[in-house]
Amino acid sequence: xxxxxxxxxxxxxKKFGSFTAVDSISFTVAKGEIFGFLGANGAGKTTAxxxxxxxxxxxxxxxxxxxxDVWHEADKIKRNIGYMSxxxxxxxxxxxxxxMTLFGGIYGMSMPEIKDKAAQVIDKLAIKSFKDRxxxxxxxxxxxxxxxxxxxxxxxxxxxxDEPTGGVDPVTRRxxxxxxxxxxxxxxxxxxxxxxxxxxxxxxxxSVMVEGKIMALDTPAALKxxxxxxxxxxxxxxxxxxxx
Amino acid sequence: MRVxxxxxxxxxxxxxxxxxxxxxxxxxxxxxxxxxVNAATFEIKNIxxxxxxxxxxxxxxxxxxKLLSMGYYRLRxxxxxxxxxxxxxxxxxxxxxxxxxxGFAAGLQRDDRATVMLDISAIxxxxxxxxxxxxxxIILDFNTGIMQRWHNLPEQPGLPLTVExxxxxxxxxxxxxxxxxxxxxxxxxxxxxxxxxMNVVREKEIGTIEQLNVTPITKTQFIVSKLxxxxxIGMFEMAFGLGVGKLIFDxxxxxxxxxxxxxxxxxxxxxxxxGLLISTVTHTQQQAMLVSWFFVVIFILMSGLFTAVENMPExxxxxxAFNPVTYFMQLIRMVLLKGSxxxxxxxxxxxxxxxxxxxxxxxxxxxxxxx
Numbered sequence: 074x075x076x077x078x079x080x081x082x083x084x085x086x087k088k089f090g091s092f093t094a095v096d097s098i099s100f101t102v103a104k105g106e107i108f109g110f111l112g113a114n115g116a117g118k119t120t121a122x123x124x125x126x127x128x129x130x131x132x133x134x135x136x137x138x139x140x141x142d143v144w145h146e147a148d149k150i151k152r153n154i155g156y157m158s159x160x161x162x163x164x165x166x167x168x169x170x171x172x173m174t175l176f177g178g179i180y181g182m183s184m185p186e187i188k189d190k191a192a193q194v195i196d197k198l199a200i201k202s203f204k205d206r207x208x209x210x211x212x213x214x215x216x217x218x219x220x221x222x223x224x225x226x227x228x229x230x231x232x233x234x235d236e237p238t239g240g241v242d243p244v245t246r247r248x249x250x251x252x253x254x255x256x257x258x259x260x261x262x263x264x265x266x267x268x269x270x271x272x273x274x275x276x277x278x279x280s281v282m283v284e285g286k287i288m289a290l291d292t293p294a295a296l297k298x299x300x301x302x303x304x305x306x307x308x309x310x311x312x313x314x315x316x317x
Numbered sequence: 318m319r320v321x322x323x324x325x326x327x328x329x330x331x332x333x334x335x336x337x338x339x340x341x342x343x344x345x346x347x348x349x350x351x352x353x354v355n356a357a358t359f360e361i362k363n364i365x366x367x368x369x370x371x372x373x374x375x376x377x378x379x380x381x382x383k384l385l386s387m388g389y390y391r392l393r394x395x396x397x398x399x400x401x402x403x404x405x406x407x408x409x410x411x412x413x414x415x416x417x418x419x420g421f422a423a424g425l426q427r428d429d430r431a432t433v434m435l436d437i438s439a440i441x442x443x444x445x446x447x448x449x450x451x452x453x454x455i456i457l458d459f460n461t462g463i464m465q466r467w468h469n470l471p472e473q474p475g476l477p478l479t480v481e482x483x484x485x486x487x488x489x490x491x492x493x494x495x496x497x498x499x500x501x502x503x504x505x506x507x508x509x510x511x512x513x514x515m516n517v518v519r520e521k522e523i524g525t526i527e528q529l530n531v532t533p534i535t536k537t538q539f540i541v542s543k544l545x546x547x548x549x550i551g552m553f554e555m556a557f558g559l560g561v562g563k564l565i566f567d568x569x570x571x572x573x574x575x576x577x578x579x580x581x582x583x584x585x586x587x588x589x590x591x592g593l594l595i596s597t598v599t600h601t602q603q604q605a606m607l608v609s610w611f612f613v614v615i616f617i618l619m620s621g622l623f624t625a626v627e628n629m630p631e632x633x634x635x636x637x638a639f640n641p642v643t644y645f646m647q648l649i650r651m652v653l654l655k656g657s658x659x660x661x662x663x664x665x666x667x668x669x670x671x672x673x674x675x676x677x678x679x680x681x682x683x684x685x686x687x688x
Contacts, residue, residue: 127530128531128687129687129688151531151532151533152533158527160527162523166335175327176532178323179532181319181320
């Protein structure tokens with residue numbers, strides 16, 4: 074694994090019975106790059122991500138995340154990643170500050186560190202008036218931004234975002250992507266799955282998954298040139314319609 | 318340790334923010350004790366009685382009066398025919414029909430022999446046998462009286478052998494002394510099992526479990542943080558239930574209360590681990606609820622709360638050997654009513670400790686951060 078890559082997967086595979094959800098994928102992600110993981114529903118994006126984050130045991134293949142082996146060093150991987158799942162997964166019955174305290178505490182941050190960081194997040198998201206309210210009462214857009222902030226609260230090396238902007242309005246999506254960029258500039262590598270093709274354009278590099286396989290992997294500009302398309306949407310449709 | 322502290326704080330906040338929680342902890346025990354102790358009675362007090370007296374003699378009237386004076390019977394009707402009596406029984410209006418045939422008194426006087434007929438409604442078999450037993454005893458007593466008078470026997474006939482019985486540990490056979498501690502056991506079991514069973518699966522349903530599983534928290538930290546709050550609530554429930562029970566029903570406390578709580582402390586580990594196990598293998602709160610009901614109902618019915626384990630068929634008794642509730646049920650009665658000490662209940666402690674080790678190992682083994 075070279076110095077600059079934070080994720081490296083080789084022949085990474087997951088089978089559920091006779092169904093192959095992730096079929097021998099190989100790729101590397103460089104430190105600080107925004108990596109887009111594209112694919113239709115059911116293409117295997119979430120399964121691949123769950124294996125990388127240690128939620129699922131792979132069937133075969135190798136992968137190193139943040140320098141650690143997914144087979145044997147899952148616990149070390151977990152200390153160095155953040156994760157925001159498809160489902161909103163902060164605690165609705167805890168307040169904004171309580172959620173941050175809980176996750177900060179789990180990752181071993183000290184109380185002053187947590188307080189400091191929480192104040193920063195509250196300031197950045199401009200949610201001062203919400204800070205002692207239950208998360209359940211927050212508007213969806215705020216919830217998503219908060220979930221992202223909590224996922225990177227402990228300054229992980231990589232943050233995995235599984236369709237983070239589902240159901241969110243365009244303005245909030247825009248703000249969300251600004252947060253992703255800011256995180257990347259701070260040395261946190263964002264690994265994003267999405268099926269919004271306009272969002273794919275924001276990524277430094279994208280991979281397109283079809284039926285468990287990675288069909289293409291390059292910068293958006295290079296992919297558009299190769300497939301002679303105006304935008305990523307067309308690239309995606311071309312690949313998804315003519316697999317192989 | 319520090320991580321557990323954060324997790325525990327989270328659990329307690331969530332538990333007490335749940336609006337259903339306080340009623341479950343404080344109202345449920347009181348209601349359960351108040352209603353169930355009074356309802357789960359084995360005493361037969363109000364036996365509804367009809368009398369078909371075809372004799373109309375002083376003797377039949379004497380026996381009737383003797384029955385009614387006992388306070389257990391309520392005279393519902395004096396009927397003129399068997400048909401009328403049967404109708405009342407069909408309509409569930411009476412439990413017992415007492416018939417004096419014509420010539421009852423004459424029979425008694427002429428040849429010391431007369432028959433009364435008891436028809437007992439046996440819809441509830443155990444109630445029927447108690448009614449039979451009560452009524453029979455009263456009639457026997459009446460018999461003895463008659464024989465003494467007519468044969469001019471001395472008041473105290475010098476029978477060679479008399480039986481004097483005494484009921485140990487519960488002299489008046491007050492079923493409340495026996496049912497109330499049992500219900501406290503049930504209460505602790507239900508609260509412990511249901512609350513834990515619903516907890517982890519709820520996080521699964523909402524999706525927060527995934528967020529916890531991608532963090533570096535260990536299995537032990539997770540399980541301790543999930544079980545400790547309910548262990549504390551369970552111990553509190555035990556104290557609260559016993560306190561309320563004592564206040565209302567004033568059952569005797571002969572033995573050592575600390576001994577009882579020491580047992581409860583281990584017992585709760587078993588119950589909570591089972592709850593956690595259910596929560597781990599199910600996917601929705603609904604499934605978890607159904608599975609835990611299944612176990613709780615079997616545990617309770619086979620615990621000896623209502624029916625003594627000794628009366629069960631042998632195969633059923635073998636099953637109760639694996640029922641944690643049975644051990645607590647026996648122990649709480651032994652300690653409270655009999656004053657049993659550690660050396661008397663050492664076997665109960667051994668068995669429940671073994672069950673605790675097995676169930677917690679199973680729960681730890683089954684719970685996986687990675688699927």
